[in-house]
Amino acid sequence: MKELTLQIKPVGNHCNLKCTYCYAAPFKSSKFKILKLDILDEIIKQAFSITDNLIISWHGGEPMMAGLDFYKNYMKIVKKYKKQNQTIINMIQTNATLINDDFAKFFKDNEFIVSVSLDGDEKSHNKNRLINHKLGSFNNVMNGVKILRKNGINPPVIATVTQSTYNDGIKNFEFFVKNGFKEIKYSPVYDSNNDNFSISSDLWSQYLINIFNKWLKLRDYEIKVREIDEILMWFAKKPMSLCANRGMCSKWISIDENGNFYPCEYLRSTNSYGNIKCNTLESIFYSENYKNFVEKINYLPNKCRNCKIFSICHNGCPATRINNRNEIHSQGVYVYCEQRKKLFDLIDKICN
Numbered sequence: 001m002k003e004l005t006l007q008i009k010p011v012g013n014h015c016n017l018k019c020t021y022c023y024a025a026p027f028k029s030s031k032f033k034i035l036k037l038d039i040l041d042e043i044i045k046q047a048f049s050i051t052d053n054l055i056i057s058w059h060g061g062e063p064m065m066a067g068l069d070f071y072k073n074y075m076k077i078v079k080k081y082k083k084q085n086q087t088i089i090n091m092i093q094t095n096a097t098l099i100n101d102d103f104a105k106f107f108k109d110n111e112f113i114v115s116v117s118l119d120g121d122e123k124s125h126n127k128n129r130l131i132n133h134k135l136g137s138f139n140n141v142m143n144g145v146k147i148l149r150k151n152g153i154n155p156p157v158i159a160t161v162t163q164s165t166y167n168d169g170i171k172n173f174e175f176f177v178k179n180g181f182k183e184i185k186y187s188p189v190y191d192s193n194n195d196n197f198s199i200s201s202d203l204w205s206q207y208l209i210n211i212f213n214k215w216l217k218l219r220d221y222e223i224k225v226r227e228i229d230e231i232l233m234w235f236a237k238k239p240m241s242l243c244a245n246r247g248m249c250s251k252w253i254s255i256d257e258n259g260n261f262y263p264c265e266y267l268r269s270t271n272s273y274g275n276i277k278c279n280t281l282e283s284i285f286y287s288e289n290y291k292n293f294v295e296k297i298n299y300l301p302n303k304c305r306n307c308k309i310f311s312i313c314h315n316g317c318p319a320t321r322i323n324n325r326n327e328i329h330s331q332g333v334y335v336y337c338e339q340r341k342k343l344f345d346l347i348d349k350i351c352n
Contacts, residue, residue: 004051010035010066012257020128021197046281048081058092096144104151116155120172124165156183162197185226205339234312266319299331
């Protein structure tokens with residue numbers, strides 16, 4: 001296999017924050033548990049046996065709750081199985097509230113790509129990302145960012161956008177730029193646990209168009225906005241980063257704290273590939289469950305068949321496709337289809 005991405009959730013969906021829009025909360029197990037090292041050892045051993053290019057995405061919940069010793073032991077496991085001609089990329093998505101100098105130094109020394117969840121300025125961030133049901137986490141996150149930067153890491157920021165923060169788009173973009181963030185990624189909420197958060201395609205189109213126009217006026221091309229950059233990369237015929245945009249959903253495996261396999265965190269409720277104790281990583285790709293999943297995600301609606309931007313979209317993430325009854329369904333149409341077309345046409349007009 002040319003490339004394999006494993007999304008490892010070492011504490012499952014457990015988290016030290018109580019974000020109001022969290023989709024993962026219903027899947028959180030009742031007891032806190034950390035992925036056992038012998039299971040992790042077997043996962044890494046098997047991964048390097050089937051690919052020479054391994055990507056590990058550490059996710060949660062909050063993956064740093066596994067503790068620094070867990071990650072130090074993980075690196076020992078990597079050194080045990082990784083051959084000289086093999087590559088590995090480690091990425092971690094964190095709320096940054098648990099960052100300290102030891103963790104930051106470890107990430108720097110081991111070349112982890114650290115992304116921080118931050119929804120904008122203090123007012124916007126604290127609307128939804130809470131330490132408890134009242135106290136916002138903004139100051140804790142910014143302190144974590146400060147420690148990362150002190151140790152030579154300027155993290156990309158991932159900003160979740162909801163109805164409550166929608167009108168603050170430009171203000172929050174300016175906040176990110178002013179505070180030295182060079183990579184900005186946006187994540188609109190769709191069909192959260194509480195649908196009062198969800199952003200429609202029309203609203204999302206205008207949001208990103210506003211960001212694009214503001215980005216253009218800056219003329220600072222060191223600042224990368226993922227949703228803009230993906231389209232620019234397509235024009236430049238370079239590989240894109242988002243798994244759905246690359247059509248790589250079938251090469252992505254999510255693993256929870258119990259060693260269970262799923263296609264990805266967003267699709268675990270309707271899909272399962274088994275468990276590392278009973279199934280090998282390689283066997284997943286020959287299983288009926290895998291074949292059924294690939295068939296579902298490769299569904300091509302009539303709307304996509306002659307679409308000029310299909311290769312930049314692949315009908316979007318299967319977790320945010322909707323059918324003609326406006327229900328989430330993998331064999332539907334990407335909910336932000338029209339948004340992508342509008343942003344593409346705008347950038348195409350300017351570039352050409």
